Amino acid sequence: MAETTPPSTEKKTDAPEPRLVVTAWPHIRTPESTPRIMFSVVAALIPATLVGLYFFGSNAAWTLLWSVGSALGTEWLIRRTRGEKDTLGDGSAAVTGLLLGLTMPPSSPWWLSAIGGAFAIGIGKQVYGGLGYNIFNPALISRVFLLIAFPVEMTTWPIVAPPFPGLDVVTGATPLGQLQVGRLTGKGLGEAADVSLGAAFVGSIGGSLGETSALALLIGAGYLFAKRILTWHIPITMLLSAVLFALVFWLIDPHRYAGPLFHLLTGGLLIGAFFMATDMVTSPTTPRGQIVFGIGCGVITMVIRTWGGYPEGVSFAIVIMNAFSPMIERYTRPRRYGEVRT
Amino acid sequence: MAAELTLILISTVLVNNFVLSKMLGLCPFIGVTKNVENSMGMGMAVIFVIFLASISGWVVNTFVLVPFNITFLRTVVFILLIAALVQLVETVMRKSFPALYKALGIYLPLITTNCVVLGSVILIMKKEYGFFQMITYGIGVPVGFYVALFIISHIREQLAMAKIAKPLQGAPITLITTGLLALAFMGFSGLVRE
Structure with a gap:
């Protein structure tokens, strides 16, 4: 719970570190955390990603790289310009980029994935204050945006041509x-x-x-x-x-x-x-x-x-x-x- | 007939929603949706007024403007008509239904200048609807408006807890959310072919 964590020392440098923290119950600790869940989701998406790479070849790899990279880059840039804690480590931006890439046509041009990743993180998530506050699923709202803005590119489907890229x-x-x-x-x-x-x-x-x-x-x-x-x-x-x-x-x-x-x-x-x-x-x-x-x-x-x-x-x-x-x-x-x- | 009326309802509520597709009536949409109760009051008032306005607009158009061949006066006549109608409704309500009058409060007079009302009445005449189509349209449009208000007010109550950057709080984030909502509702396009 964000409310019950002890006040961090970087915000109030003059206040002494609290030695006894009293919080509301329950005091159960769970090993689950955002990075762990996000890592599990990435792991669960590995089979689908591999099948996509197998059937669609190097185009698919580039699509994924661009969407994940653009999502991570946008997240980093926005958090940095707002002067807030870096949140790349919680893995949510990577999952958003990966999910977006997996819903793109495999042969889409690089800029399409790049715009998609930036839109997902920028408009879909960070505008609302980051992870946990967004109303729409960032990857999907970005896909819907791309589908409406670039209807031709988003509906050009390659025929499966394994396994030579x-x-x-x-x-x-x-x-x-x-x-x-x-x-x-x-x-x-x-x-x-x-x-x-x-x-x-x-x-x-x-x-x-x-x-x-x-x-x-x-x-x-x-x-x-x-x-x-x-x-x-x-x-x-x-x-x-x-x-x-x-x-x-x-x-x-x-x-x-x-x-x-x-x-x-x-x-x-x-x-x-x-x-x-x-x-x-x-x-x-x-x-x-x-x-x-x-x-x-x-x-x-x-x-x-x-x-x-x-x-x-x-x-x-x-x-x-x-x-x-x-x-x-x-x-x-x-x-x-x-x-x-x- | 029934199929056509159903299509008009689906079209006005989902596909050609006045707020989310035609982007009309954004001022009350942003102005009163900070909490759910207010927006429901506004929504009810709009349903009430548009229903009456479409009927009276249709009657005036069919029996006065068209026979005398003065349809170019349509916009002016409808503005006057809506203003008079809202005043009339307000007076009657204050005397006969004080509870409802109190519940609607300031929103009733505000509707006089609501572009959703004028827009829907003008569109009914442009589409040259018959009586029953007109009634359906006059119900569907404000119900679609109500649905949009209902969705956005719940979202805004949840956004009150979000850590939105200072410059984006209030109207900007509502406009952004409305845009995203409009994107989502475009999925319904094609359900009704006009």
Whole structure:
């Protein structure tokens, strides 16, 4: 707790160091700290990153380097100009940069990743006073900004060309993109009907750098679940509500709407549910609030995918629910024991 | 008919939200959203006034301006109409519903100059809506306004605890947040094709 830490000596040099610090209970110490959690998240993202590097080659590596580097640089610069404690060490800026890089198209130009990293940290986080105060998930709000500001660059997808980097990059559509083309031209599923779900599970489909491989993301998520950094409330409710939504429409007309497994394995649903929506700062803290939050994310995702102007809705859905998060928090506050319902 | 009305509702509340997409009505949006109670009062007052203003604006437009071929006077007439309407509503309310009058307080007279009201009435005429479409639009626009106020006021109550740099506190951070919120709401674009 920031409030209960003893006053630091650098602020009040004349005050003597307090010898006895009295703080409120509970006095339990936990080994969990921001750097440890952030390090675990990075570790959990390693499989997805490796798969991205394998399938998309050196372009992917440059995208990641630029987004992480730009995020770290912006964080350092802003903290320094504001004359505040350097916060590079808590690892949150690195995680933001990495998450942003993983949601970028693998062939994006270097300046796109650089702008993204700077926007994520500058406007997404530091404007609000740094880690813990931001309203929107920095990586996702930056991705949404890039998608709207640079629509062409953000939707140019290379075809998977493993494992030799530097070859000519061929562009193609993602499964969700094909689905949207089919929907808009009235052809039903269109080319999306031919997408192999096995390929989508392993990751050899078009898409953002780190979102394509369901397997790698599940491994990472399993690690976080085992370390108890993730709880089930947000990811499971988000995935379940999206799957149920898809199932209902698929049962109505399987020739017009893609099946639940298709929606689960393509696009950013898994990376969003496990790594983005669960951001501790921008999601509600109470279990009841988290369930509402997760359902909202899942439903908005599917609404945008089914009727919207964008083929993919995960980033929009999570950012929109981020905005609702203070409201959800307020109305799901647990009642004190014995408090009379008003 | 029902489908068209539903589309108008979705369009006005989510896709073409007056605050988040057309950037109208930013003054009350920033002025009264420091806490949730005030913004809810403002939101209710706007719902009430826009609903009445769209009906009376539509009636005046259909039965006076168009038959006499003086539609170029539209803006002036609507400004007068809204001002008169708000005064009327205020007087009636003070006598008949003192509790509601007290709850709305200063926000009721402030609405006279609210561009959301004038904007929605003018847009209804531009779109040449029929009666039921007009009613739906007149409900959807202020409900969208209410939703935006509701979201931003909760966010601002939470931001009160944030360590925001001095020059950014208050209106600037609200404008930045509104911009980010508008980005997020662009995800709904395309839900309604006009």
